[in-house]
Amino acid sequence: MAGTLHRLPTVTPARRLAWRAGAIAAALAITTLFLALSGRDPRLLADLVVRSAVGSRFGLEDLALFLTPLLLTGAAVTVTGRIGVWNIGAEGQFYAGAIGATAVGLFLPGPAWLVLPLMAACGIACGMGWILLPALARAYAGVNEIITTLLLNFVAGLLTTYLAVGPWHDRVTGALASTGRLPVRIPEIWGVVHWGFPIALAIVLALAWLTTRTRWGYQITIGGANDQAARYAGIPVRARILGAMLLSGGLAALAGMFEVAGTVHRLQGGLANNFGYFGIVVAVLARGSCLNVLPAALLMAFILDAGIVLQTQQLTASAVLAITGLVLFMIAIADELAHYRPVTVRRATTGAEARP
Amino acid sequence: MIDLLTGMLSTAVLAGGVLALAALGEVLAERVGVTNLGVEGLMSLGAVVAIITVVATPDPWLGLLAATLAGVAGGMAFAFATVIVRANQVLCGLAVTFLGLGLSAAIGHDYAGVPSPATFGRVPIPGLSSLPVIGPAVFGQNLPVYLIYLVLPALAHWVMFHTRHGLAMRAVGENPAAADAAGLPVTALRFWYVTLGAGLAGAAGGYLTLTYVPVWSEGLVAGRGWIALALVIFAGYRPFGATLSGLLFGLVTALSFVGQARNWPIAPAFLNMLPYLGTIAFIIVPVIVWHRMRRIMAAPAALGVPYHRDVR
Numbered sequence: 092m093a094g095t096l097h098r099l100p101t102v103t104p105a106r107r108l109a110w111r112a113g114a115i116a117a118a119l120a121i122t123t124l125f126l127a128l129s130g131r132d133p134r135l136l137a138d139l140v141v142r143s144a145v146g147s148r149f150g151l152e153d154l155a156l157f158l159t160p161l162l163l164t165g166a167a168v169t170v171t172g173r174i175g176v177w178n179i180g181a182e183g184q185f186y187a188g189a190i191g192a193t194a195v196g197l198f199l200p201g202p203a204w205l206v207l208p209l210m211a212a213c214g215i216a217c218g219m220g221w222i223l224l225p226a227l228a229r230a231y232a233g234v235n236e237i238i239t240t241l242l243l244n245f246v247a248g249l250l251t252t253y254l255a256v257g258p259w260h261d262r263v264t265g266a267l268a269s270t271g272r273l274p275v276r277i278p279e280i281w282g283v284v285h286w287g288f289p290i291a292l293a294i295v296l297a298l299a300w301l302t303t304r305t306r307w308g309y310q311i312t313i314g315g316a317n318d319q320a321a322r323y324a325g326i327p328v329r330a331r332i333l334g335a336m337l338l339s340g341g342l343a344a345l346a347g348m349f350e351v352a353g354t355v356h357r358l359q360g361g362l363a364n365n366f367g368y369f370g371i372v373v374a375v376l377a378r379g380s381c382l383n384v385l386p387a388a389l390l391m392a393f394i395l396d397a398g399i400v401l402q403t404q405q406l407t408a409s410a411v412l413a414i415t416g417l418v419l420f421m422i423a424i425a426d427e428l429a430h431y432r433p434v435t436v437r438r439a440t441t442g443a444e445a446r447p
Numbered sequence: 448m449i450d451l452l453t454g455m456l457s458t459a460v461l462a463g464g465v466l467a468l469a470a471l472g473e474v475l476a477e478r479v480g481v482t483n484l485g486v487e488g489l490m491s492l493g494a495v496v497a498i499i500t501v502v503a504t505p506d507p508w509l510g511l512l513a514a515t516l517a518g519v520a521g522g523m524a525f526a527f528a529t530v531i532v533r534a535n536q537v538l539c540g541l542a543v544t545f546l547g548l549g550l551s552a553a554i555g556h557d558y559a560g561v562p563s564p565a566t567f568g569r570v571p572i573p574g575l576s577s578l579p580v581i582g583p584a585v586f587g588q589n590l591p592v593y594l595i596y597l598v599l600p601a602l603a604h605w606v607m608f609h610t611r612h613g614l615a616m617r618a619v620g621e622n623p624a625a626a627d628a629a630g631l632p633v634t635a636l637r638f639w640y641v642t643l644g645a646g647l648a649g650a651a652g653g654y655l656t657l658t659y660v661p662v663w664s665e666g667l668v669a670g671r672g673w674i675a676l677a678l679v680i681f682a683g684y685r686p687f688g689a690t691l692s693g694l695l696f697g698l699v700t701a702l703s704f705v706g707q708a709r710n711w712p713i714a715p716a717f718l719n720m721l722p723y724l725g726t727i728a729f730i731i732v733p734v735i736v737w738h739r740m741r742r743i744m745a746a747p748a749a750l751g752v753p754y755h756r757d758v759r
Contacts, residue, residue, distance in 0.1 A: 098757060177537060228731045237484070237537070238677045238730065242723045245670045253716035368545070375538055407556050409665065413549025416488070420528065420542035427534040 097434040107429050111376075114425035118418040136404060144396040152282040153399065156354055157392035160185070162291040163346035164370025165377060165384045165391070166298050167339040172379050173302060174328075174335045175315040176229060180240025181343035182367025183247035184218040188344025189351040190251060191217030193358040196273040196351075197259065203275040210275075211348050218344020219337045221247065226336035230329040236336070244367065252360035259358065269359035277353035287349035292385075294342070299381035311335055343367060365412065369395070372419055394418070449579065451709075455701045456584035461659045463697020464595045465490075465651050469675035470682060470689035471599060472518075472647025477679055478607065479640040480620035480749040484540025485525055486648045487672025488547020492517045493652025495555035498563055498663040505565035511591065511653045518649015519642055521547060526641040530634055533753035544672070552665045563661035567591055591654055596690055599647075603686035616640060620747035623754040633754055648672065670723060677726045681733070683744035692729075699725045 123133040144150040164181045171178040178184075192214035199206060221243060228234035254270070261271040277285040302308035314321040314328040321328050346366060351358055369391050376387035398411030469486055476483045483489075493514035500513040521543060528539045567589035575586035607613040618626040619636045627633045655671070656663055674696060682688030703718035711718070733744070 098755065179541075224727070224731075228734075232731065232734045234731050234734055235677075235680060238673060238680070239727050241673050242670065242677065242727050245723045246720045249716045249720050253714055257714060257716070371541060407553050407665075409549045409552030411549070412545050413553055416542045416545030416547070416549055419545060420524075420539060423534040423538035423542060424528050424532050426538075427532050 095434060096431045099430050099432055102429045107426065110425040110429040111422055114421035115418055118414070118421045121417060122414050131404065131406075136401065139404070140397040140400045143400050144393065148282065150396060152284055154389075154392050154396050155281075155284040155288050157395045158388055159285075159288045159291045159353070160346040160350055160366040161369060161373055161388040161391050161395075162295050162384060163342050163349070164366050165373025165388045166295050166381055167342035167346075168370045168374035169377050169379060169381055169384055170298065170302065170311075170342065171335050171339045172374055173308075173315050174311045174332055175318070176332060176336060177237045177371075178222065178240050178336060178339045178343075179237050179371060180222060180225065180243050180367070181339070181346075181370045182363050182365065183240070183244035184221045184340040184343035185347040185350070185363040185367045186244075186247035186251045187217040187221035187340075188214035188347030189358055189362055190247075190254060190347075191215075191344065192348035192351050193254075193259070193270060193273065196275060197270060200274070203278075206275045207277060207352065210352055211345060214344045214348035215341040216344075218340040218342075218347065220340075221344070222336050222340030226333050226340075229336065230332040248360070248363070251358065251362060255359045261357070269357045271357065273352060273356050275352070276356055277349065283354075285349075285353035287353040291346075291349070294345075295381055295384050298342075302381050307331075307334075343370065346370075369415065372415055375419065375422065391415075451705065453584050455698075455705050456581065457588070458701040458704055459694065459697035460584055460588055460592060460596075461697070462700040463694040464592055465655045465659060465671055465693075466675050466678060466696050467690045467693025468595045468599070468654060469648050469651035469672060470678040470693055471595075471603060471686055472644035472651065473676055473679045474644075474682065474684055474686055474689050475603065475647070476641045476644035477684055477750055478620045478747055479616055479637045480623060480747055480752065480754070481526075481529055481637055481641045482536050482540065482751045483522075483525060483529075483543075483641060483644060483648075484537060484676065485521065485543025485547060485645070485672075486675055487668055487670065488544035488551075489518045489521045489645050489648040490547075490652035490655065490672045490675075491551040491668045492521055492547045493649030494656045494667055495551040495558065495652075495663055496649070497653030497656045498555065498558050498561065501563055501565040501657065502558065502561065507565045507567045507657045510563075510565065510657050511650060514653020514657075515646045515650040518652070519646040521649065522642040522645020525645060526638045529753070530637045530641060533755065536751055536753070548666075548668075555663050555665070558663045559665065561663060563656055563663075565657070566661045567658050589658060591658065595654070596694070600686040600690045607686065617747070620749055623749050627754070627756060637754075648675075651675070674722060674726050677730050680744070680746070681726075681729050684746060695729075696722055696725065 126133045126136060144154065164185065167181050168178050192210040195210045195213045196206060199209065222240065225236050225239035225243065228239060229236040256268045259270040261269060263271060277287055279285045302311065310326045310331050314326055314331050318328050347363065350362060355362060373384060373387045373391050376390065377383035394415060395411060398408065401410055402408055469490055473483060473486055496517040497510040497514040501507060501510040525539055525543050528534045529536050569587055570590050571587040576582045578586065607617065615626065615631045616636055619631060619633050623633045652668065655668065660667060678689060678692040678696065682692045699722050703721045706713060706718045707715050
């Protein structure tokens with residue numbers, strides 16, 4: 092065998108980035124092909140996307156609004172990922188956070204400076220409560236967390252719709268399948284962009300510090316790399332799994348609180364808008380690093396922003412989901428292919444001489 | 448009361464069939480060591496392809512075939528990525544779910560709300576179908592029901608546990624390195640069983656729109672793929688386990704229908720949560736209650752681990 096493939100155990104960041112860029116390009120090429128086959132002009136669409144998504148103030152404001160929940164759900168999935176646990180339930184915890192925040196916002200009158208922190212606290216508590224059962228089952232009984240966290244998403248979605256059209260339904264206007272408008276809102280800082288955006292950015296930076304510069308973060312990382320070794324070294328791996336999952340649930344729930352108090356201002360079915368699932372994509376792109384969540388969330392927010400433009404062109408919102416799936420699929424393949432390097436087998440003598 | 452029981456059992460058999468078929472497919476994939484988390488997307492794709500096919504040609508068998516082929520196509524893409532390239536199975540599975548859900552909604556956009564023009568008719572088994580209660584519910588169903596509950600699991604069970612080929616298949620899932628050393632084609636076995644399993648997931652989606660919910664709408668599959676994935680664990684990775692747990696969850700689904708029909712003082716939303724909550728309970732409780740279950744119901748040892756010959 093003259094030419095063969097050699098598998099590298101580790102991949103340099105530059106090499107991985109190059110492969111990923113190729114993967115995204117391939118996904119976009121396939122998307123373009125599909126659009127062309129369905130009788131749309133891809134060049135016209137691309138032009139429209141760039142001009143209205145990043146070339147206008149409204150587009151940039153929308154980008155920041157998409158970025159806010161994605162930063163938090165992306166960080167949520169990243170935190171559990173560091174200890175080798177998949178939290179596929181960020182969508183459900185997002186709803187739980189929105190429900191908790193709405194409960195306080197609707198039924199606790201008071202000044203905004205008092206009610207808003209209470210909404211956040213109640214939302215976060217609800218999100219943590221929502222992930223508690225899967226977290227306990229994973230940490231202490233080894234029950235597959237992917238399925239338990241995911242199934243709770245459906246329960247949370249049903250509960251939200253039930254509350255929005257049932258007991259909390261807006262009796263004043265009555266037309267919309269949603270609760271009444273919340274009396275308090277997160278103040279805006281730039282157009283429709285509210286304070287949730289800088290807070291989410293700060294939280295991601297704080298998490299980057301927490302996961303890489305503290306004892307707790309170190310124990311999480313070791314527990315994820317080799318749980319046997321971690322146990323032997325005296326790290327309470329079960330407690331760390333529980334802690335990381337609760338933190339994750341709280342982060343996703345805060346995203347839900349921001350969405351309801353800063354952007355939508357009322358609780359309604361479908362509020363989470365797949366932000367929990369897109370958080371998984373962000374975490375995959377970020378590869379376990381909280382700092383990388385920033386560019387990863389930006390890319391995902393751009394895809395969603397572009398999706399709005401596509402919807403104005405008679406494409407369903409689900410096209411974005413399909414495109415995201417394609418990007419994820421290509422990246423999964425590229426991440427593995429980046430490990431391979433073609434080598435030509437030389438004669439043993441030249442190989443030995445080449446060594447220093 | 449008798450009518451209610453019959454109706455409930457009949458719904459349970461239909462609803463459970465969808466889960467049983469998808470779970471059986473996943474048993475095949477997981478037995479060769481590959482977790483396919485894309486079941487939800489594949490079912491969705493199968494569901495919409497079945498509707499589109501029967502709208503063009505009103506033959507339910509053709510619809511079921513098209514749904515199966517859609518699942519096979521998606522499964523080949525997934526198997527290429529996870530078995531040949533050996534990419535991360537969790538990522539590829541989630542990607543297939545997103546892709547399947549998004550794509551099915553996009554191509555099914557014009558078919559939303561269109562009732563299926565062809566569904567499977569009932570084929571009562573003479574004699575047995577006149578038994579009280581279970582007669583109409585179990586022996587008065589359509590042909591795919593008998594296929595799903597009897598023929599396919601029996602075939603899968605026989606191949607898996609009573610043939611040399613089945614031994615090879617299970618070896619690949621337990622210890623691919625040893626199987627490889629024994630001369631078994633690890634990659635080929637994994638590739639084709641994952642593809643076959645995905646085909647059954649597609650068929651389950653088609654079966655959903657051709658019998659149980661004969662109309663397409665976005666989000667129709669509603670987590671059934673994920674429930675099927677959980678049932679595989681509950682079924683202990685055995686074909687008849689998958690069938691029986693499918694039927695059990697059909698009963699849970701039917702219970703929520705009965706509750707709504709009889710105006711139980713519980714909001715429908717909470718009854719609709721039953722299958723999801725029930726699934727969670729059923730994968731958590733056995734592990735805690737019977738420790739011995741863990742060994743009997745253990746997953747294939749190499750499940751989820753890509754096989755690299757060079758790092759053996």
